Amino acid sequence: MNDIALKETRGKRRRHIRSTFHGAYQNVVPLSLSTGWSLSRIARWVLLGASGLLLLFGRGGMFAVFGEYTLLDRVLNILLLTITPLFFCFLLLKRLPGYLRVMWPLLLLMVWVSTTLIYNPGTSYFPDRTSLITLAYSIFICSQVNHKDLKFLRYVILFFGAFFSLMVLINQSYLNELLNSGILRYRLGLDTSVANIIIYPRAMYAIVYTSLVTFLMKERIWFRLGALVFAVLPLMVALATANRGTAVAFALASCLFVILQIRSRRIIGFLSAALFVIMTWFIYPIILDLFPVFARRVMLEGDSGRWEIWKPVLEQVSLFGFGVPSEYVHNIFLEFLHDHGLIGLFLFLFLLFHVLGRVWRLFSHTGDLNVLWALGLWAFQMTAQQFSLNIYMAGSLWASFALMIGITIGEKCVSQPQLAVAQTTRSREVLS
Secondary structure, three states: HHHHHHHHHHHHHHHHHHHHHHHHHOOOOOOOOOOOOOOOHHHHHHHHHHHHHHHHOOOOOOHHHHHHOOOHHHHHHHHHHHOOHHHHHHEEEEEEEHHHHHHHHHHHHHHHHHHHHHHHHHHOOOHHHHHHHHHHHHHHHOOOOHHHHHHHHHHHHHHHHHHHHHHHHHHHHHHHHHHHHOOOHOOOOOOOOOOOOOOHHHHHHHHHHHHHHHHHHOOHHHHHHHHHHHHHHHHHHHHHOOOHHHHHHHHHHHHHHHHHHHHHHHHHHHHHHHHHHHHHHHHHHHHHHHOOHHHHHHHHHHOOOHHHHHHHHHHHHOOOOOOOOOOOOHHHHHHHHHHHHHHHHHHHHHHHHHHHHHHHHHHOOOHHHHHHHHHHHHHHHHHHOOOOOOOOOOHHHHHHHHHHHHHHOOOOOOOOOHHHHHHHHHHHHHHH
């Protein structure tokens, strides 16, 4: 009798363990963050951490200011690479029909770019394996973030900003040695040379932008002030690089958020917009005084020869493109036109309208400022891409694209006027 009871107990235990793991496997990604600490919730936070890392630093290392790829960067990169099979299983079994229905313009563009990259005889530049892996991971992982997780993704980026500031303060003596040796001085553009970091100021400005948005949103006062405090050091580092394109992108993205939030917060939004414009007007001369290299680049370098690069591209237009040259065009629209032809430019413009239409309908329907934050983050990356890098080096740009698409998957992206018409029609049907 005891043997039978023991077997039944073991059988119940095995069935419980089997059902637990089966449930965790089936619900590992879509489970809401509002539930208890389960395996699914932990996996969801890992997804958000990986997405935040890709939106900021890609796989290039969080502490490029140290001039080396640190042990922590390697650990984060390994963790990023090893979580992909989990999300692949989820995408294949749970979300594939809806995913393809929304993601197909981006996937079609990637197919066309890959085809012209490989088969166009004019191609003289081929992206390395690291860049291609980063692009694939950025698109795949960030597209898994849903609308409800945007708030937590914003918290993840704030955490990265605070962690970066603390690490820089802890390693202050080492950074001073690098600064005195001239290595860090060159990397931050503090001499007459052009700063040789392009992605890095994007990450810093993205942190500052997220901190500014958090300060303007309805959060606890200590949390809002803390976000501003931890944004000071990333802002100083970003300005020290003297990268003008990212500075312009940050200003435009901030203005976009501040102006559009007026729609949902009216008086508070209007006052915030006015205060932002006034502060920008007074702070700009101070920035030029504190960072002379920034002032020299603004006043002396002009467009840095951009027009000489853009003019030949506008004079030569092809349906299929001329292939990817060894020197990029420094403008994403002209890059698609030159490298991938009129077809590539058309597919990219179609993707733009597709993404903006879905996200704007989502924001109009929900009024969620976190959606507006994601829109501003994408606008920041798009604006910065008009001045530097090509599409293969900008993993954070495609991460923001994928994020914009991912948050609309499964959402009822209906605008307020359409919703009102639907409700009126439904009411009439009920009355009749």
